[in-house]
Amino acid sequence: MAKVELSGLSKVFPGGTIGLDDVDLTVNDGEFIVLVGPSGCGKSTLLRIVAGLEEPTKGTVAIAGVTVNDLAPQLRDIAMVFQNYALYPHMTVEENLGFSLRVQHHPKTDAAREVNEAAHVLALEPLLERKPKALSGGQRQRVAMGRADRDVDRTRHTRCRSHRRTGGQGSKVLCRVCS
Ligand SMILES: Nc1ncnc2c1ncn2[C@@H]1O[C@H](COP(=O)(O)OP(=O)(O)OP(=O)(O)O)[C@@H](O)[C@H]1O
Numbered sequence: 039m040a041k042v043e044l045s046g047l048s049k050v051f052p053g054g055t056i057g058l059d060d061v062d063l064t065v066n067d068g069e070f071i072v073l074v075g076p077s078g079c080g081k082s083t084l085l086r087i088v089a090g091l092e093e094p095t096k097g098t099v100a101i102a103g104v105t106v107n108d109l110a111p112q113l114r115d116i117a118m119v120f121q122n123y124a125l126y127p128h129m130t131v132e133e134n135l136g137f138s139l140r141v142q143h144h145p146k147t148d149a150a151r152e153v154n155e156a157a158h159v160l161a162l163e164p165l166l167e168r169k170p171k172a173l174s175g176g177q178r179q180r181v182a183m184g185r186a187d188r189d190v191d192r193t194r195h196t197r198c199r200s201h202r203r204t205g206g207q208g209s210k211v212l213c214r215v216c217s
Contacts, residue, residue: 040102040115041067042088047097049083057083061097082121089118117186123178125170131157131181132166138188156184 042065049057058080065071073081086092088099090111098105106114125134135156139149157163160180170178 039068041065041100043098043100044084044088045098045100047084047087047099048095049080049087049092050095057092058087058094085118089116090114091118117189119179119182119186123170123182125178125181125185127170130167130169131162131173134170134181135162135166135184135188137185152188156187160184 042063044061044063047058047061047063051057061080061084063084073084075081083092087094088101090106090109094107098107100106101114101116126137129137132153136149136153139152144152153166154163157166160183162177162180162184165173165177170181173181
């Protein structure tokens with residue numbers, strides 16, 4: 039986990055809809071927070087900006103002390119679970135959890151071990167052979183969380199741009215993957 043700091047964050051969409059208006063928020067390393075508010079108040083917009091899927095009109099996003107406004111989403115070491123969970127319906131829980139590891143060409147034994155660890159932590163062990171349609175909403179959400187965490191490309195982070203920005207290998211600020 040890393041500290042996330044949002045400063046003066048605003049988003050005005052084309053057409054003039056205000057998505058966010060001057061938001062300041064600090065989430066400390068290891069802190070768990072919940073954004074609560076009425077439909078349309080800007081929760082998804084805020085998360086999309088942190089993940090890099092939306093550009094703020096004003097303000098800055100810093101992760102682990104590094105301003106990431108100009109950093110592409112895949113270089114931010116952020117995982118996001120979407121409201122529809124984005125699971126592959128034709129794959130089992132096990133295949134969904136391991137999909138990104140296969141795409142990243144992780145050795146099979148390492149991938150299997152990581153999938154088993156994730157299944158244990160998320161209490162999905164008895165459900166590994168099931169497909170998403172045979173899961174409850176909460177179970178689907180846990181699979182989506184497990185998959186999102188594996189979506190972070192660990193191979194990419196051997197050349198982590200955050201590191202280069204903060205002084206290369208001697209940097210004190212390391213992302214979760216590289217540290
Ligand atoms: N791409 C877009 N173009 C124009 N307006 C948008 C766009 N995306 C979101 N908005 C508007 O920005 C505001 C904030 O939307 P956002 O999706 O962040 O709300 P939310 O708090 O996540 O809502 P919900 O709880 O219903 O999911 C809303 O008024 C929404 O209509």
